[in-house]
Amino acid sequence: MTHTRTRLERGRNALGPALELVHTGRAPTRAVLTTALGVTRATAGAVASELQTLGLITVDSRPGGATGSHGRPSHRLAIDPGGPVALAAQVHADGFRAALVGLGGQLHATTPACTTVAADPREILGQVVAAGADLLRATGRPCVGAGLAVPSAVAEPEGTALNPLHLAWPAGAPVRDLFNDCLAEAGVDAPGYCGNDVNLAALAEHRHGAGQGAAHLLCVATGHRGVGGALVLDGRLHSGSAGLALEVGHLTVDPAGRPCHCGSRGCLDVETDPLALLEAAGRTPGPEGSLLDQARELLRTEYATDPAVRRAAHAVTDRLGLGLAGLVNILNPDRIILGGLHRWLLEADPERLRGLIETSSLWGRSGTVPLASCTLDYNSLVGAAELAWQPVLDDPLAALPT
Amino acid sequence: MTHTRTRLERGRNALGPALELVHTGRAPTRAVLTTALGVTRATAGAVASELQTLGLITVDSRPGGATGSHGRPSHRLAIDPGGPVALAAQVHADGFRAALVGLGGQLHATTPACTTVAADPREILGQVVAAGADLLRATGRPCVGAGLAVPSAVAEPEGTALNPLHLAWPAGAPVRDLFNDCLAEAGVDAPGYCGNDVNLAALAEHRHGAGQGAAHLLCVATGHRGVGGALVLDGRLHSGSAGLALEVGHLTVDPAGRPCHCGSRGCLDVETDPLALLEAAGRTPGPEGSLLDQARELLRTEYATDPAVRRAAHAVTDRLGLGLAGLVNILNPDRIILGGLHRWLLEADPERLRGLIETSSLWGRSGTVPLASCTLDYNSLVGAAELAWQPVLDDPLAALPT
DNA sequence: TGGCTTTGTGTCTCCCATAAACAAACTGCG
DNA sequence: CGCAGTTTGTTTATGGGAGACACAAAGCCA
Numbered sequence: 134m135t136h137t138r139t140r141l142e143r144g145r146n147a148l149g150p151a152l153e154l155v156h157t158g159r160a161p162t163r164a165v166l167t168t169a170l171g172v173t174r175a176t177a178g179a180v181a182s183e184l185q186t187l188g189l190i191t192v193d194s195r196p197g198g199a200t201g202s203h204g205r206p207s208h209r210l211a212i213d214p215g216g217p218v219a220l221a222a223q224v225h226a227d228g229f230r231a232a233l234v235g236l237g238g239q240l241h242a243t244t245p246a247c248t249t250v251a252a253d254p255r256e257i258l259g260q261v262v263a264a265g266a267d268l269l270r271a272t273g274r275p276c277v278g279a280g281l282a283v284p285s286a287v288a289e290p291e292g293t294a295l296n297p298l299h300l301a302w303p304a305g306a307p308v309r310d311l312f313n314d315c316l317a318e319a320g321v322d323a324p325g326y327c328g329n330d331v332n333l334a335a336l337a338e339h340r341h342g343a344g345q346g347a348a349h350l351l352c353v354a355t356g357h358r359g360v361g362g363a364l365v366l367d368g369r370l371h372s373g374s375a376g377l378a379l380e381v382g383h384l385t386v387d388p389a390g391r392p393c394h395c396g397s398r399g400c401l402d403v404e405t406d407p408l409a410l411l412e413a414a415g416r417t418p419g420p421e422g423s424l425l426d427q428a429r430e431l432l433r434t435e436y437a438t439d440p441a442v443r444r445a446a447h448a449v450t451d452r453l454g455l456g457l458a459g460l461v462n463i464l465n466p467d468r469i470i471l472g473g474l475h476r477w478l479l480e481a482d483p484e485r486l487r488g489l490i491e492t493s494s495l496w497g498r499s500g501t502v503p504l505a506s507c508t509l510d511y512n513s514l515v516g517a518a519e520l521a522w523q524p525v526l527d528d529p530l531a532a533l534p535t
Numbered sequence: 536m537t538h539t540r541t542r543l544e545r546g547r548n549a550l551g552p553a554l555e556l557v558h559t560g561r562a563p564t565r566a567v568l569t570t571a572l573g574v575t576r577a578t579a580g581a582v583a584s585e586l587q588t589l590g591l592i593t594v595d596s597r598p599g600g601a602t603g604s605h606g607r608p609s610h611r612l613a614i615d616p617g618g619p620v621a622l623a624a625q626v627h628a629d630g631f632r633a634a635l636v637g638l639g640g641q642l643h644a645t646t647p648a649c650t651t652v653a654a655d656p657r658e659i660l661g662q663v664v665a666a667g668a669d670l671l672r673a674t675g676r677p678c679v680g681a682g683l684a685v686p687s688a689v690a691e692p693e694g695t696a697l698n699p700l701h702l703a704w705p706a707g708a709p710v711r712d713l714f715n716d717c718l719a720e721a722g723v724d725a726p727g728y729c730g731n732d733v734n735l736a737a738l739a740e741h742r743h744g745a746g747q748g749a750a751h752l753l754c755v756a757t758g759h760r761g762v763g764g765a766l767v768l769d770g771r772l773h774s775g776s777a778g779l780a781l782e783v784g785h786l787t788v789d790p791a792g793r794p795c796h797c798g799s800r801g802c803l804d805v806e807t808d809p810l811a812l813l814e815a816a817g818r819t820p821g822p823e824g825s826l827l828d829q830a831r832e833l834l835r836t837e838y839a840t841d842p843a844v845r846r847a848a849h850a851v852t853d854r855l856g857l858g859l860a861g862l863v864n865i866l867n868p869d870r871i872i873l874g875g876l877h878r879w880l881l882e883a884d885p886e887r888l889r890g891l892i893e894t895s896s897l898w899g900r901s902g903t904v905p906l907a908s909c910t911l912d913y914n915s916l917v918g919a920a921e922l923a924w925q926p927v928l929d930d931p932l933a934a935l936p937t
Numbered sequence: 938t939g940g941c942t943t944t945g946t947g948t949c950t951c952c953c954a955t956a957a958a959c960a961a962a963c964t965g966c967g
Numbered sequence: 968c969g970c971a972g973t974t975t976g977t978t979t980a981t982g983g984g985a986g987a988c989a990c991a992a993a994g995c996c997a
Contacts, residue, residue: 145984164944176985178945204943205993296897349776362865366768373867374751380864380897388790395897462782463764463865465775495698495782495797547953566975578954580976606974607962 144530147172151180153368153526155190155210156236157340162207163192181210187533189216189236189525212236217533218272219521220265220279220321221514222312223330224257226250226299226357227423231265232511233272234518238341240511242268254294254302258315266319277532278323278521281312282330282513284356289376292327298394299358326520331361331472332370332379333516334507338470339365340519342509347468351460353381353453354472354507357423360402364464384459386452401456405449407474413445425473432477447485450478454489461494461502472507479504546932549574553582555770555928557592557612558638559742564609565594583612589935590618591638591927614639619935620674621923622667622681622723623916624714625732626659628652628701628759629825633667634913635674636920640743642913644670656696656704660717668721679934680725680923683714684732684915686758691778694729700796701760728922733763733874734772734781735918736909740872741767742921744911749870753862755783755855756874756909759825762804766866786861788854803858807851809876815847827875834879849887852880856891863896863904874909881906 147170154160154169167177184190193209218233218241228248233241244264251257258281269276285297285308292309294302302308313325328336335352338344344352350365362381364371372378382402383395390399391409403409407428411418414431418424435442453475461469469490471479479486483504491501509515524532549572556562556571569579586592595611620635620643630650635643646666653659660683671678687699687710694711696704704710715727737754740746746754752767764783766773774780784804785797792801793811805811809830813820816833820826837844855877863871871892873881881888885906893903911917926934 147985162944167944173986174945175947175987179985202943203941203995205945205995207944366773371768374869375867377897378865378867380867383864383897384861385787385790388787397895459786460865462785463780463862465777465780465782467776493799495779495785549954564975569975575955576976577956577978581954604974605964605972607976609975 144528145180145183147176147180148183148529149527151177152184152189152236152529155184155212156238156522156526157345158237160210162209164207166210181208184529185213187529189213189529189533212239215274217275217277218269219277219518220262220269220316220323221282221518221521222258222261222265222279223282223511223513223517224261224300225284225330229257229261229264230511230514231261231268232514232518233265233268233274234515234522236522238337238509238515238518240515241274242272243511243514244268250300252301254297254300254306254308255311255315257300258308258311259318262312262315262319262321266316266321269321275534276321276323277525279312279316279321279325280333280517280520281308281325281327282333282517283308283327284330284359284361286377286380287327287329289372294327295377299356323521324524326517326523328370328517328520329361329363329372329376330356330513330516332363332372333519334472334509334512335363335365335470335516336370336519337512337514337516338472338507338509339368341515342512343470343505343507344468347466349464349466349468351464351466351469352472352507353457353460353469353475355406355425355474357425358408359406360475362460364466381456381460384456386455390452399452401452404452405456405475405478410445410449410474410478413448414439414442415445428474429477432481436481446478446481450482450485451489453478454486455493457486458490458493461490466502468503468505470505470507472512476506479506546930547582547585549578549582550585550931551929553579554586554591554638554931557586557614558640558924558928559747560639562612564611566609568612583610586931587615589931591615591931591935592618614641617676619677619679620671621679621920622664622671622718622725623684623920623923624660624663624667624681625684625913625915625919626663626702627686627732631659631663631666632913632916633663633670634916634920635667635670635676636917636924638924640739640911640917640920642917643676644674645913645916646670652702654703656699656702656708656710657713657717659702660710660713661720664714664717664721664723668723671723677936678723678725679927681714681718681723681727682735682919682922683710683727683729684735684919685710685729686732686761686763688779688782689729689731691774696729697779701758725923726926728919728925730772730919730922731763731765731774731778732758732915732918734765734774735921736874736911736914737765737767737872737918738772738921739911739914739916739918740874740909741770743917744914745872745907745909746870749868751866751868751870753866753868753871754874754909755859755862755871755877757808757827757876759827760810761808762877764862766868783858783862786858788857792854801854803854806854807858807877807880812847812851812876812880815850816841816844817847830876831879834883838883848880848883851876852884852887853891855880856888857895859888860892860895863892868904870905870907872907872909874914878908881908 160166191213218235221232221234232243285294294306294308309327316325344350352363360382362379383400387399393400393403407424410428562568593613593615620637623634623636634645687696696708696710711729718727746752754765762784764781785802789801795802795805809826812830
């Protein structure tokens with residue numbers, strides 16, 4: 134056995150952290166990069182120019198812009214607009230979508246949402262990958278990898294979808310392998326990664342959206358059906374030892390509530406999803422539009438006018454608050470962001486939810502947990518791209534061709 | 536601003552990791568230290584000799600022992616028996632105890648358990664620190680720091696005890712500051728750290744006991760009263776953004792259960808603690824011995840013979856299983872260890888608890904979570920010492936005098 | 938225009954860790 | 968017993984990342 138370059142696989146050690154700072158928008162100039170990395174200006178300069186040589190960022194030599202501060206203005210750092218992209222894909226109950234995402238979480242191209250839903254996993258993945266491959270060919274830019282968001286827990290390291298029941302897939306479908314097969318077939322020579330859609334949304338929000346700066350970010354969101362959770366710890370997705378953490382859908386929030394397919398009653402999954410709100414308001418779901426859209430419309434148009442809608446929203450909010458309080462006691466996050474229906478419930482009555490969490494989370498007094506809405510468009514897609522970008526962020530030299 | 540040695544505060548970079556490997560018993564010889572660190576033999580040799588110079592470990596030059604393998608036998612690494620120690624202290628409902636703990640979690644000296652309980656925090660801390668200081672003077676060995684375990688959540692970074700209700704202390708007592716004051720008064724010139732007793736027990740079990748090797752370790756335990764939880768992620772205690780994570784006592788495990796002081800009903804705290812078992816078995820707590828000891832005796836002597844005791848144990852086990860299943864869904868640990876009464880319940884009927892967690896934790900099929908008992912004596916004390924040792928493990932050169 | 942401040946750059950140096958060759962210690966076999 | 972084979976410890980030389988330092992550049996402000 135010979136020992137060869139264990140030392141971070143050679144290459145500048147600060148390269149990855151530096152790229153991550155630019156990626157997350159925390160290093161607009163070389164000066165703040167210097168202080169953020171805690172290195173000398175000489176090192177930061179070398180690192181920045183190396184990232185520039187890799188074609189990942191640009192270093193503005195002649196800014197000319199007003200700095201507002203004294204002294205020599207710092208060179209501005211920006212994502213190279215011609216740099217590589219990641220292929221992002223998402224499948225959900227109502228269709229699928231593909232996109233290209235560059236560094237910084239910027240969407241460079243998106244396919245229109247497709248609403249034909251093939252029952253067979255292989256078929257739908259083939260469709261979404263083909264759409265993404267078309268985008269790639271159209272831009273001609275290099276691809277660092279591909280990410281896929283699915284509405285199911287994804288077991289690691291197997292890469293299997295454990296409960297894709299909203300897709301009517303078989304439990305345990307080898308989604309990562311299928312995804313990679315489709316990528317190879319479509320001629321995309323890049324590694325494919327898979328993750329749960331809410332997890333990936335949380336990751337995207339942490340890096341580019343409402344979760345920025347949170348050290349312990351909890352995200353709870355409804356998709357089109359069901360409820361998902363995610364936790365981002367110190368910038369990394371915490372998905373447990375097997376990728377199954379934060380499956381919060383089956384927290385009990387109403388012991389006398391409606392039965393859940395898990396066998397229990399009153400689970401967060403069935404008590405706080407769009408269908409629950411519609412039913413509580415005495416509405417029958419219509420045929421057009423997703424349940425999520427219908428619930429949103431209901432809140433938007435009739436929350437202020439119809440007492441029944443208001444009562445229903447309050448009831449659902451109360452159950453959500455109970456679930457969040459339980460999670461706060463277990464996870465002690467420093468920020469909570471809500472997506473899907475939960476976001477609209479929060480915005481309909483922020484104080485009610487805040488109050489609930491404070492009173493039933495034991496340590497209400499020792500600092501309220503800030504609640505916020507998810508703000509990023511297509512956050513699951515952006516999060517899927519983060520998966521593909523991660524190796525580059527960890528070690529640009531090793532992950533990139535040259 | 537001048538940049539001065541940000542580079543890990545100078546000193547050999549692999550020093551901390553190497554010491555941690557020896558500390559946790561994962562590096563019995565220089566050869567495995569080499570592979571575990573992923574460095575060359577030259578580096579490992581230099582690191583080991585440097586740790587030896589610091590007086591932390593010993594390197595056996597002439598082992599002579601049979602290795603069982605071919606080739607030159609490797610030098611053995613061991614904790615220096617004359618090295619520094621940490622002062623560990625624990626206070627609980629029934630008394631307090633102090634000890635000296637060396638590297639490797641070894642107890643070098645312990646005061647007898649004291650059962651006089653002063654009501655005033657300052658007073659009882661003064662007593663336990665004085666006892667520890669006596670031990671220190673008796674050995675004459677250097678002290679790297681002091682750690683204190685308390686039966687309460689400890690808020691970070693304030694260092695205040697948020698719910699020390701089993702000690703009848705005021706909520707929010709500045710326990711870390713008080714501890715440090717007492718240390719200074721007793722002439723102990725070392726920094727003092729505080730933590731929750733179950734958290735510290737989990738940390739100790741992870742490093743030296745039943746939790747070794749687990750990447751995501753969940754620990755749930757009863758103290759003398761109440762229930763606590765802890766999570767060790769990748770070798771570090773996860774205590775949330777403010778030190779309040781894993782306050783699992785108020786998970787609802789029986790909606791129709793007995794009222795809890797938190798205002799809810801059927802909390803894990805009141806449904807699975809020693810008093811709950813005694814009451815369920817129709818026994819009235821006696822005056823002598825702690826409730827935990829009485830519950831343990833009951834299980835030991837009458838579980839096999841008295842159907843009422845068996846029924847009571849099963850009922851409490853069922854509630855515990857429900858709580859654990861909920862935690863598994865949220866945290867997805869790869870091992871669970873149980874302490875206090877929960878340990879005895881597990882050992883009374885392992886299959887019942889295992890089955891409960893499998894059936895109600897959604898992913899029973901995708902790999903059962905191993906359940907184990909806490910095995911370390913005085914694990915909270917050892918864990919308290921870990922707090923004091925941590926700076927040394929992180930950077931031996933910076934933390935030690937010379 | 939000349940201080941003052943902040944930032945970028947080139948040069949030198951330090952020092953940690955690798956690489957490579959060698960020495961040491963043990964097993965096993967003929 | 969001696970020698971091959973294997974694994975481990977040690978020495979020396981080399982390389983490379985990052986700090987220290989000095990100096991230049993580029994803006995403010997009087």
